[in-house]
Amino acid sequence: MGKTLLKKVWDLHTVRPLSTGQTQLFIGLHLIHEVTTPQAFDMLRARGVGVAFPDRTFGTTDHIIPTLDQARPFQDTLAEAMLSALERNCAEYDIPLWNLDSEHQGIVHVIGPELGLTQPGMTIACGDSHTSTHGALGAVAFGIGTSQVRDVLASQSLAFDPLKVRRIAVNGTLGNGVFAKDVILEIINRLGVQGGVGHAYEYGGTTVDRMSIDERLTMCNMSIEGGARVGYVNPDQTTFDYLRGRPFAPKEDAFGRAVSWWRSIASDADADYDDVVEIAAAEIEPRVTWGINPGQSVGISERIPVSGAAGSNGAVAEALAFMGLRGGAPIKGTKVDVAFVGSCTNSRLSDLREAARIAKGRQVASHVKALVVPGSQAVRAAAEREGLDQVFRDAGFEWRGAGCSMCLAMNPDRLEGNQMCASSSNRNFKGRQGSPTGRTLLMSPAMVAAAALAGEVADVRDVLPA
Amino acid sequence: MPLRGDNIDTDRIIPARFLKAITFDGLGDHVFEDDRAAMPDHPFSNPAYQQARILLANDNFGSGSSREHAPQALKRWGIEACLGESFSEIFRGNSLAIGLPCVTAPPDDIVRLMVLVETNPATQLALSLSDRTVTVDGHRIPIDVADPVRDAFLTGTWDATGMLLDEFEVVRAVASRVPYIRGF
Numbered sequence A: 001m002g003k004t005l006l007k008k009v010w011d012l013h014t015v016r017p018l019s020t021g022q023t024q025l026f027i028g029l030h031l032i033h034e035v036t037t038p039q040a041f042d043m044l045r046a047r048g049v050g051v052a053f054p055d056r057t058f059g060t061t062d063h064i065i066p067t068l069d070q071a072r073p074f075q076d077t078l079a080e081a082m083l084s085a086l087e088r089n090c091a092e093y094d095i096p097l098w099n100l101d102s103e104h105q106g107i108v109h110v111i112g113p114e115l116g117l118t119q120p121g122m123t124i125a126c127g128d129s130h131t132s133t134h135g136a137l138g139a140v141a142f143g144i145g146t147s148q149v150r151d152v153l154a155s156q157s158l159a160f161d162p163l164k165v166r167r168i169a170v171n172g173t174l175g176n177g178v179f180a181k182d183v184i185l186e187i188i189n190r191l192g193v194q195g196g197v198g199h200a201y202e203y204g205g206t207t208v209d210r211m212s213i214d215e216r217l218t219m220c221n222m223s224i225e226g227g228a229r230v231g232y233v234n235p236d237q238t239t240f241d242y243l244r245g246r247p248f249a250p251k252e253d254a255f256g257r258a259v260s261w262w263r264s265i266a267s268d269a270d271a272d273y274d275d276v277v278e279i280a281a282a283e284i285e286p287r288v289t290w291g292i293n294p295g296q297s298v299g300i301s302e303r304i305p306v307s308g309a310a311g312s313n314g315a316v317a318e319a320l321a322f323m324g325l326r327g328g329a330p331i332k333g334t335k336v337d338v339a340f341v342g343s344c345t346n347s348r349l350s351d352l353r354e355a356a357r358i359a360k361g362r363q364v365a366s367h368v369k370a371l372v373v374p375g376s377q378a379v380r381a382a383a384e385r386e387g388l389d390q391v392f393r394d395a396g397f398e399w400r401g402a403g404c405s406m407c408l409a410m411n412p413d414r415l416e417g418n419q420m421c422a423s424s425s426n427r428n429f430k431g432r433q434g435s436p437t438g439r440t441l442l443m444s445p446a447m448v449a450a451a452a453l454a455g456e457v458a459d460v461r462d463v464l465p466a
Numbered sequence B: 001m002p003l004r005g006d007n008i009d010t011d012r013i014i015p016a017r018f019l020k021a022i023t024f025d026g027l028g029d030h031v032f033e034d035d036r037a038a039m040p041d042h043p044f045s046n047p048a049y050q051q052a053r054i055l056l057a058n059d060n061f062g063s064g065s066s067r068e069h070a071p072q073a074l075k076r077w078g079i080e081a082c083l084g085e086s087f088s089e090i091f092r093g094n095s096l097a098i099g100l101p102c103v104t105a106p107p108d109d110i111v112r113l114m115v116l117v118e119t120n121p122a123t124q125l126a127l128s129l130s131d132r133t134v135t136v137d138g139h140r141i142p143i144d145v146a147d148p149v150r151d152a153f154l155t156g157t158w159d160a161t162g163m164l165l166d167e168f169e170v171v172r173a174v175a176s177r178v179p180y181i182r183g184f
Ligand code: SF4
Pocket: A062, A063, A107, A108, A109, A128, A130, A343, A344, A345, A403, A404, A407, A408, A425, A426
């Protein structure tokens, strides 16, 4: 029996088995940002230990930064205090920090791959649950809490429970207007928000093989929403082509050597999986969430579930009450007040292109506030070079600076009252977008654009340009 | 304190706006703030439960964001242990790291305990990690807690930093054999 990528990477990074039954793993790359680190650095100081591998640690700022007025000090004194703390901590411990004045700044899960920091076969940790994103390049990437951030800073290692591996094979061709976001929403809907507990999700099959890295990033990003600890795609030629020439990718001869090693750490053809799930791409249609967790989604032509349906356990009723939606009604036609294209799930150049393709030459409905927030300064600059900013502005979208923005609303971008938001982000939890009663409908960026234009949930396939 | 509901996520336990701080101080005051505002008889607002030290939860408690602020807020409010049907992995790990045990029991037992406490909020539960039981009215109900977690609490080794630094030379040795650090 062959081995999975997870097993190979795990073995290579094993420091030692611990008496707790866990394994101590070396962490090859530690990414930090302003929200989950100030307490970790304080705990470090309180213990009198330093940062073990400052050269394997990189910082950026994303969660709290305003996307409109970025003049310092920020108007929000709490946000200012958080960024200042990160600046102080990075300076004190010699950790590189890509701040607002850096062309490398952006959402931590967008810049890691973009800069070539994220590479196949690495172990990666970051104090943010969507760290699973980095698995798209064949890394094993863990979202961690603040005490664990402290532990990685102190020891460049962490203790982990063993993981099972479930291979999720998606085969066939996706229909027009169906995207990686729809595939992952379908997977979470089928396997449940807890389906992945104790597992790594390995995504494969002909559909995933043909996906770009951007699309694989979207898939891996939401692994955590399916309960999986990590998600990954085996590295292949698409991965190598993506990495070549990126600032932190290996150069010249080292690149060739790296590719041979990267190939070797992919799962073997006869690898031993704990579980295999097969999904037919042709069955997937554009999806929209109707509830308050990312598993609660339906296809655009389907109806919202009725509460009391078998196995619904009160959850449907609670979700429908919060969302103000009627069980049995079509999801299509649900009125929206806000449209948000952004977040580490869907704010890369290809996402903005898909949204712009729908928006081009059309107008956002008059009652809708529509926002496009690129995931990084590099994405923003590239989009502007292609004129996407103008396409969006002409259509009535606001074009913003890079950051997390309305994904979790720790900055001024937020829902008000019970606004309904079509969003390309990853979480539709109650209150996630900043207003306790605000409501979120997750969908692909193209579907968000279609909803912005129609002023209601629409089928992007009806408005696809020929 | 019984807190009914499956999939209660960390955004609900502590809404994101309270993450905007450079310490964990004061988080206890904001635990479930939005849920409590929407629901005046929320268990965390109920005068009968203000002394509660054990939180009773249903399925997949603590899902969603990896924010350690969630167990921090519960602990700072006064919760000293969580007993539920199941917990999200990251939440359970974060709780362990700050000395807040999350242990499980079968759904039927949890529901029975919830009803008991709802009927009589003065009900006393005694949770014992060493015996792996929760005792109520003289009845002992088995709970599930992994050996390593139980040992970690009983021996006080849940603070991981020391353990991870114990053999730091091995960490260095692993670093020097990893191809991407060696330069391939
Ligand atoms: S975009 Fe959203 S999910 Fe991604 S890192 Fe930022 S806040 Fe977290």
